[in-house]
Amino acid sequence: MSASLSVCVFCGFSPGVGPRYLGAAKDLGALLGERGHRLVYGAGTGGLMGAVASGAAGRGGSIVGLIPDFLRVREQADELPEQRLILTGDLLERKRRMIEEADAFLALPGGYGTLDEVLEVISMKALGVLSAPLVLVDVDEAWAPFVTLIESLHERGFLRDLDVYSVADGPEEALAQVERHAAADRPADRPADRPGHRPAVLQP
Numbered sequence: 001m002s003a004s005l006s007v008c009v010f011c012g013f014s015p016g017v018g019p020r021y022l023g024a025a026k027d028l029g030a031l032l033g034e035r036g037h038r039l040v041y042g043a044g045t046g047g048l049m050g051a052v053a054s055g056a057a058g059r060g061g062s063i064v065g066l067i068p069d070f071l072r073v074r075e076q077a078d079e080l081p082e083q084r085l086i087l088t089g090d091l092l093e094r095k096r097r098m099i100e101e102a103d104a105f106l107a108l109p110g111g112y113g114t115l116d117e118v119l120e121v122i123s124m125k126a127l128g129v130l131s132a133p134l135v136l137v138d139v140d141e142a143w144a145p146f147v148t149l150i151e152s153l154h155e156r157g158f159l160r161d162l163d164v165y166s167v168a169d170g171p172e173e174a175l176a177q178v179e180r181h182a183a184a185d186r187p188a189d190r191p192a193d194r195p196g197h198r199p200a201v202l203q204p
């Protein structure tokens with residue numbers, strides 16, 4: 001059994017075409033719950049976001065959802081009673097606080113929001129201000145064009161660091177990568193163990 005981790009999952013508020021994406025999202029949430037990891041995510045209950053959260057909730061997992069006030073109703077954040085809801089002032093604050101709360105990042109396929117979050121983490125890792133692992137969960141090879149773009153920019157000399165993310169075929173492999181990284185990592189690198197770390201302030 002691996003140590004309990006706070007795993008931030010980035011993914012679409014849309015379900016994607018066909019059942020594979022929703023199935024993988026639900027499986028990932030269930031795995032997090034079964035293995036005692038805390039899910040940190042964007043609090044919405046639609047699409048892949050909702051599937052990850054309901055998968056975790058179905059296994060009694062601990063769930064923290066962060067969402068800007070203006071999206072709370074639009075993305076039905078109150079429909080999952082099992083989650084601790086944290087309201088943020090805007091999307092930037094949500095992204096910053098999700099990153100602060102996480103020991104590791106997993107990215108299922110998604111849209112502009114997911115891409116924005118993934119690129120934020122990649123940029124921070126490339127700049128050396130973040131060391132937590134990022135795994136792209138390549139359901140139906142949805143991340144392949146993104147990886148091709150990154151490799152093309154690398155070949156053209158526009159970026160140096162290719163070791164800022166890894167790719168996994170599915171939820172099992174993605175979580176195994178994160179757990180291996182955590183096992184090799186020093187505990188002091190985890191947010192909850194840092195001096196002065198304060199747990200997130202939760203809404204009543």
Ligand SMILES: C/C(=C\CNc1ncnc2c1ncn2[C@@H]1O[C@H](COP(=O)(O)O)[C@@H](O)[C@H]1O)CO
Pocket residue numbers: 011012013014042044071075091092095110111112113114115116117
């Ligand atoms: C930071 C700002 C704009 C950049 N765009 C987004 N940043 C963060 N989150 C976003 C952005 N656009 C949509 N979202 C939310 O992300 C979740 C997943 O969305 P996806 O598009 O389906 O991947 C969802 O909660 C979106 O509302 C503004 O300053």
